[in-house]
Amino acid sequence: MxxxxxxxxxxxxxxxxxxxxxxxxxxxxxxxxxxxxxxxxxxxxxxxxxxxxxxxxxxxxxxxxxxxxxxxxxxxxxxxxxxxxxxxxxxxxxxxxxxxxxxxFVSSPSYLSSGSYPSAGSGPSFSPSVPQQILFSPMPADTSAVAGELAESHNWPSRLPNAELTCPLHGGARCPVPDFTYVFAALARCPETFPHRQDADLIHGLTALLECLVVRNRTELAQSDNAWVERVLRMVVGWAEQVNASGHPPTSQLSLSAHYAMLAGRLRRQCGQNAAAMAWFTHGMRWAEACGNVVVRASLLGELSMLARAEHDVPSTLSYARVLSALTPDRGWTRTLSHLYQARGHALTGDHGECTEQLSLARRQFEILGPRDREESPCLDGSAGLMLLEATAAGALRDLAVSTGDRSVARQAVAATHTALEHLPEGMLPSRLLLTLRLADSYACAGDRDAAREAASPSLRSASLTTRALITQELDGLRLRLG
CATH class of the missing domain: 1.10.260.40 (lambda repressor-like DNA-binding domains)
Structure with a gap:
């Protein structure tokens, strides 16, 4: 081949x-x-x-x-x-x-119902139909060196759950994680050599690797792990096919595949490769539905809404956001995110009433999130959750100010961005850079050009050098507003 x-x-x-x-x-x-x-x-x-x-x-x-x-x-x-x-x-x-x-996905009712994987022994049926040059990205040349650096600098966990991801096999149980050398030795082999059954150590190790990759993407501005994530994803999908063909349900493998697909899509979107991002998100939805993982399905609907908004596709932005809430009506975290994504969609059309109403609903729902919400969506827990809430609200208000020219809305965006920056966890360099530019742009929309230049000045060099599409888009908007 x-x-x-x-x-x-x-x-x-x-x-x-x-x-x-x-x-x-x-x-x-x-x-x-x-x-x-x-x-x-x-x-x-x-x-x-x-x-x-x-x-x-x-x-x-x-x-x-x-x-x-x-x-x-x-x-x-x-x-x-x-x-x-x-x-x-x-x-x-x-x-x-x-x-x-x-x-x-918006118009397909199958994505609003629980799915099931094909019957055991039905043969391979999980392989993505994305371009070969995307799917078969090579691993980094010095695999062992990169593996050691990744595990050492991002605190390879001894047990799951660590910070966010629970064990696909045992849920919230305190599962031991093998040494990272065991995981990378497995990845050095062909997928065909993976066991034709559940292997707890390998599942735990691949989950730990995923979390390390998520953390690195969240904290390091210049790092791109497309090759790592997509190669591991391909191998996990191949493993799911083998387990399924041997007569066993590949539930944990498909759950891992959906998680890896979500990260792969984010990385592609950060590079401005939205078509490839959509391919991964849609395949992730398929795998999450096949294994019945409603939490990952909901998270992927949020990613699809954000991707559609980046394409200025307001109807799809709103549709994905509404489906997100309808998918899990008993979850407060999905309703919170649904309201936030709807607010961002309405902001692009200049609909002041709908945008501010959705933000108000999101804030009220955030205040009453329960333990299950925080467990299923750690990004909305505590100070980090408040940061995400206010950062998204700031984006919606800034977009609304751009659409309407309303400087009072821009001043609300300034306040929301300040709150987000105050609660931003240490070390999240990409988010800090993006929010700093958003703050400057909000000042510009409010008519305070001097404050905009002062806020942006320390970050302009880093913003000009980054390849992250979301940051360059914020910078382009700021430059446009400042003439």
Whole structure:
């Protein structure tokens, strides 16, 4: 099997789609701005679609067909282009292409019900259909050195749960974790050599490795672990296939796969590779549903909402956020996050009433979170939870100020950002840089340009050098507001 694929068919698929989209829009007598207004998108996104530079997210293709009254032409053109590729690979199509139509998690009722994995012995059925060059990323050259540095600098745990992740096999039990050399020795082998059964030591070790990778991504500004995460993810999925084929349910392997897919998607989104991020998030949803892990499914819906917002896809932003709350109506943490993500979506449209109402609901729900909420969503626990709440609220208020020009809203964003910075845990360098730029931008939106420059000045060099897309987007917005 070759792991290198010619990217030309993938690019050509989107170019053909873009040409047909442009022709359909012109036939209806619409400008890009008018079409964007009808769909709730920025006109620049319409332009990128037509030039084949960006793939539509979620159910955008179906909505384009409906608005332009094409009778499904755009979806069929895209399907024909993608299904002509070798082995039927979709190249990471962001709408979740399934061979005969473009699917959307928002509109699919199966993602609101509990799932089950295929019956034992049904053969491999978990492999992702993402591009080969993404799926088969090479491990770092000096594996042993990187492994030792990772384990040593990020406090390889002796037991689970450590800070966040519980054991996929035993839940909250205090499970022993093997030495990191055992885990990396296993990863040095082929997935086919993994045991065709549950292996507690390997499960515990892979969970500990995941947490170390999560912590490193949260604390180190320049570090990127795409190669590590995606290679380990591929091996865990292969292990799930073997366990399933041997007649045993691969519940813990699929749960780990969903967790690794969530981190893989975050890393790709941080690099601005939103199509690849969507591919990982959607596959993570599939694995989480297959093993019945509702907590990971809810977390992934939040990631999908944030990804859609980054694409200025307001309808999908709101849809994912609402599904998040509907998925687990008995969980306070999902309602809190749902309100926050809805607030950020409404902010992009300048809907002051809905945005501020959703923020108010989020804050009230946050105040009454219970022990199960804090256990299932540690990011909302204690001071770190208050930081996340106020940082997200600050983003929504800043976006609302940009949309409406309301300086009083911008001053609220300033206050919320200050609160978030006060509660930011030590060592979270990427978050500190992002919030510092958000503070400066909020000052700029409030008309205080001197305060904006003073707040941003110590961080401009680091922000200019980073490759993290979320930080560069904050910097671009600040530069725009300061002229």
């Amino acid at each position: 070759s792991f290198h694929r010619d990217p030309t068919p993938y690019a050509r698929s989107w170019a053909v789609f873009g040409q047909r989209l442009r022709a359909s829009r012109r036939k209806r007598g619409l400008t890009q701005r008018q079409l964007g207004t009808l769909l709730g998108y920025d006109h620049s996104l319409i332009s990128r679609w037509e030039r084949g530079k960006r793939e539509p997210l979620g159910d955008a293709v179906q909505r384009l067909d409906e608005v332009l009254e094409t009778g499904g032409v755009l979806a069929s053109v895209l399907d024909e282009a993608l299904t002509d590729r070798p082995n039927g690979h979709t190249g990471g199509h962001t709408g979740g292409h399934t061979g005969g139509h473009t699917a959307s």
